[in-house]
Amino acid sequence: MFTAYTADQIRTAERALMATLPEGTLMRRAATGLAAVCAALLPRVYGSRVVLLVGSGDNGGDALYAGATLTGRGAAVTAVLAGSRAHEAGLAALLAAGGRATGHSAAAFSPGGAAAPRHGDALVTHETAVWGGGGDADEARRAVERADLIVDGLVGIGASGALREPYAGLAEAAGRAAAPVVAVDVPSGVDSSTGRVEGAAIRAAVTVTMGARKTGLLVDPGATLAGRIELVDIGLGPYLPDPDVTALTRASARGLLPRPAAESDKYRRGVVGVAAGSDHYTGAAVLAVGGALNAGAGMVRYAGPARPAGQVRARWPEAVVTELDAPDVDAVGRVQAWVVGPGLGTGEWARELLRRVLATDVPVLVDADGLNLVARDVSLLRRTAPVLITPHAGELARLTGTARGAIEAAPLAHARAAAAELGVTVLLKGSTTVVAEEGTPTWVNGTGTPWLATGGTGDVLSGVAGSLLAQGLGAREAGACGAYLHGLAGRIAAAGAPLTAAGVAEALPAAIRELNEIPAASQR
Ligand SMILES: NC(=O)C1=CN([C@@H]2O[C@H](COP(=O)(O)OP(=O)(O)OC[C@H]3O[C@@H](n4cnc5c(N)ncnc54)[C@H](O)[C@@H]3O)[C@@H](O)[C@H]2O)[C@@H](O)CC1
Numbered sequence: 001m002f003t004a005y006t007a008d009q010i011r012t013a014e015r016a017l018m019a020t021l022p023e024g025t026l027m028r029r030a031a032t033g034l035a036a037v038c039a040a041l042l043p044r045v046y047g048s049r050v051v052l053l054v055g056s057g058d059n060g061g062d063a064l065y066a067g068a069t070l071t072g073r074g075a076a077v078t079a080v081l082a083g084s085r086a087h088e089a090g091l092a093a094l095l096a097a098g099g100r101a102t103g104h105s106a107a108a109f110s111p112g113g114a115a116a117p118r119h120g121d122a123l124v125t126h127e128t129a130v131w132g133g134g135g136d137a138d139e140a141r142r143a144v145e146r147a148d149l150i151v152d153g154l155v156g157i158g159a160s161g162a163l164r165e166p167y168a169g170l171a172e173a174a175g176r177a178a179a180p181v182v183a184v185d186v187p188s189g190v191d192s193s194t195g196r197v198e199g200a201a202i203r204a205a206v207t208v209t210m211g212a213r214k215t216g217l218l219v220d221p222g223a224t225l226a227g228r229i230e231l232v233d234i235g236l237g238p239y240l241p242d243p244d245v246t247a248l249t250r251a252s253a254r255g256l257l258p259r260p261a262a263e264s265d266k267y268r269r270g271v272v273g274v275a276a277g278s279d280h281y282t283g284a285a286v287l288a289v290g291g292a293l294n295a296g297a298g299m300v301r302y303a304g305p306a307r308p309a310g311q312v313r314a315r316w317p318e319a320v321v322t323e324l325d326a327p328d329v330d331a332v333g334r335v336q337a338w339v340v341g342p343g344l345g346t347g348e349w350a351r352e353l354l355r356r357v358l359a360t361d362v363p364v365l366v367d368a369d370g371l372n373l374v375a376r377d378v379s380l381l382r383r384t385a386p387v388l389i390t391p392h393a394g395e396l397a398r399l400t401g402t403a404r405g406a407i408e409a410a411p412l413a414h415a416r417a418a419a420a421e422l423g424v425t426v427l428l429k430g431s432t433t434v435v436a437e438e439g440t441p442t443w444v445n446g447t448g449t450p451w452l453a454t455g456g457t458g459d460v461l462s463g464v465a466g467s468l469l470a471q472g473l474g475a476r477e478a479g480a481c482g483a484y485l486h487g488l489a490g491r492i493a494a495a496g497a498p499l500t501a502a503g504v505a506e507a508l509p510a511a512i513r514e515l516n517e518i519p520a521a522s523q524r
């Protein structure tokens with residue numbers, strides 16, 4: 001399981017750890033890890049051109065110390081100092097090692113500068129003009145263009161708001177450069193606590209994060225901009241509180257996923273009921289049943305009107321189909337969990353069927369039209385057995401009376417608020433899927449692919465997560481594990497090309513095989 005923390009949580013833990021150590025220890029640990037990752041990315045360190053983008057805080061300090069190490073190994077390192085000051089000891093170390101610096105605060109270290117002596121034989125350029133034009137800016141631009149590697153030490157967990165100039169311009173220049181970017185702690189421009197981006201931001205190939213992952217590295221758009229994440233252990237572990245968010249790893253997803261044993265039979269493996277589809281929307285029923293069957297339920301019982309029932313029967317002969325004349329699930333037989341809502345419609349018939357499903361005593365997953373019905377009457381959700389709702393941002397907006405854009409900009413906060421307000425488990429879909437339940441760390445999932453943004457994939461997800469509920473997982477675990485599997489199946493189905501929702505359902509067994517690392521030859 002990955003854990004991640006907000007900037008405030010990290011800062012508090014760092015303060016506690018720092019109090020036990022000589023000054024500068026943590027930054028040395030951070031910079032050593034950073035330099036190692038940078039060196040591994042370069043075909044050869046000696047002779048490589050490395051540019052450090054250096055802000056005025058400790059994030060820049062990490063970059064400067066790592067730059068000193070790389071200079072010592074023969075790299076040509078240029079620090080572009082973006083702020084009115086730079087981490088003094090870090091800059092001194094870089095210059096002493098033979099690195100170069102350019103920008104505002106380099107002037108203070110220039111031969112004629114009053115504030116500080118010249119360090120070694122290092123070349124330090126004078127401040128010639130304000131950033132955005134003039135000698136230093138041109139030199140910085142050229143250095144960025146020609147670099148073999150760019151290190152983003154502009155801002156880390158101390159950032160506030162959108163990047164200001166000249167930081168923003170430097171982030172954009174790095175984006176245009178051919179060289180890969182290594183972000184220090186967090187890509188500058190990404191809010192480390194939420195993943196939100198306002199304005200310019202660094203797009204990193206690798207983010208070297210110090211002590212613990214930051215929440216913003218696991219939530220889009222931050223997650224996408226962070227690239228690969230390398231965690232440097234600086235000894236923070238014992239000082240960390242409960243995480244802000246968690247994410248399943250392959251091993252932890254495998255641990256959650258139920259698997260049949262010798263004594264299993266179809267009933268004990270879990271029976272899931274699917275109440276979905278209408279004469280108008282038949283495909284949603286077929287897709288939800290496909291998701292449920294392929295995610296390992298022992299049996300799927302479908303209940304719906306004649307037209308979707310006929311299509312489910314034709315596509316999935318494995319499903320046990322009940323054609324409903326009336327909105328009632330009494331005749332359907334026993335199930336361990338229900339999925340209700342995809343393609344159901346929002347008329348009186350659909351409302352009554354939803355009400356009856358929610359009146360049962362088993363866990364219920366509510367999706368799509370089920371959520372549109374709940375939006376008109378949230379008292380429908382009042383029950384004692386678990387409820388998992390699976391809205392996308394638009395559905396959650398209707399449900400909570402919030403603007404869709406606000407939800408998309410802050411998915412974590414809105415999923416948590418909805419979970420608290422409605423008293424249910426909320427799986428909020430999007431490029432990062434968020435599973436929130438009051439009083440516990442929020443799960444986030446990023447196994448998906450943008451190819452999943454196509455009609456019907458959400459119906460498949462409802463079947464998958466419902467199937468896991470029926471197999472005995474709690475609402476939170478079923479949501480997180482379901483999103484993980486669905487994302488993985490999406491990647492397999494897409495393989496770099498468009499996918500269909502039916503293809504995602506069909507790729508679920510391959511996703512489970514991949515999760516279990518079972519070689520094709522020995523599958524049982
Ligand atoms: N505190 C510690 O013990 C450690 C800190 N470390 C590093 O230190 C970083 C945190 O350092 P700081 O607290 O000094 O903060 P940062 O270096 O992240 O940023 C603060 C500086 O950036 C400027 N700034 C903030 N928002 C800005 C914006 N939007 N545009 C332009 N400039 C902006 C501020 O004026 C301030 O000077 C971590 O991210 C990590 O990289 C690591 O060395 C590990 C140890």
Ligand SMILES: Nc1ncnc2c1ncn2[C@@H]1O[C@H](COP(=O)(O)OP(=O)(O)O)[C@@H](O)[C@H]1O
Binds near residue numbers: 454
């Ligand atoms: N950009 C994206 N990257 C990754 N996954 C995405 C992206 N956009 C959508 N998804 C996923 O695709 C699915 C879409 O579900 P939904 O919006 O309910 O579609 P539908 O109603 O057509 O079934 C969700 O699982 C969501 O998380």
Ligand SMILES: [K+]
Binds near residue numbers: 059187
């Ligand atoms: K950074």
